[in-house]
Amino acid sequence: MKNNCLMLVLALAGFLGIAAQTASHTSDARSSRTASARSLADSVKKDPETGLAIDPQLMLVKGQCTACHSSKLILQSRFSRDKWIERIRWMQRTQKLWDLGESEPIILDYLVKYYGPATGSFDGRREPLQSIKWYKLESSR
Template structure:
């Protein structure tokens, strides 16, 4: 029997392609939803809470293998700050070299989890508050 060796990047890419194929088949066979439900279902992955996007499967494979997707959801960084976090994980937590997928990961994170994104953010600060003194 012949042994075949492939790089981690190629393996992750193959996993992503299979994931996209399965998602397409599942979506094709899913029962029809109301338009309002479809927007929500198409924008966020039900399992992870991460934004759905053509590169979602790569992100899921690269990021959620080591940590919860909640770690991504609770942060808002610029592209350079996300790159800094990746380098920190590589230095301190033995994250592998993302290779060709690093640009894809950074594009996804900068698009969906940038500081200017309002999704999942805190409420607006209160304005024009009339404070009063509490009586004892």
């Protein structure tokens, strides 16, 4: 009886080990797939409070765009300028968002810069490499 119990525990441990391995494997695959869809927001520092990209316009955007809802709605979006305008008009029409006045083009610049279409002008290809460390090939004598 004691032995059976031990076997069961070992089998369970083995199973959990395999489950954990496959789980971490699939999440690896997923993160490498999304890596090709990176945007500028991935490579800049984030505001710890909202997760929004740190930028000279952060406070403006934070003040105007996180008053009613979580910044997550922005973080999960990737819109072109036209689509951002459309979203803002929709919020103004149906959600009582105020007229953004002179701030609007500044906010739009920020939104498109960091939360624009992830592929940008690169048509689904990865972004150009930023910091390449070249190394010298040693000739093998």
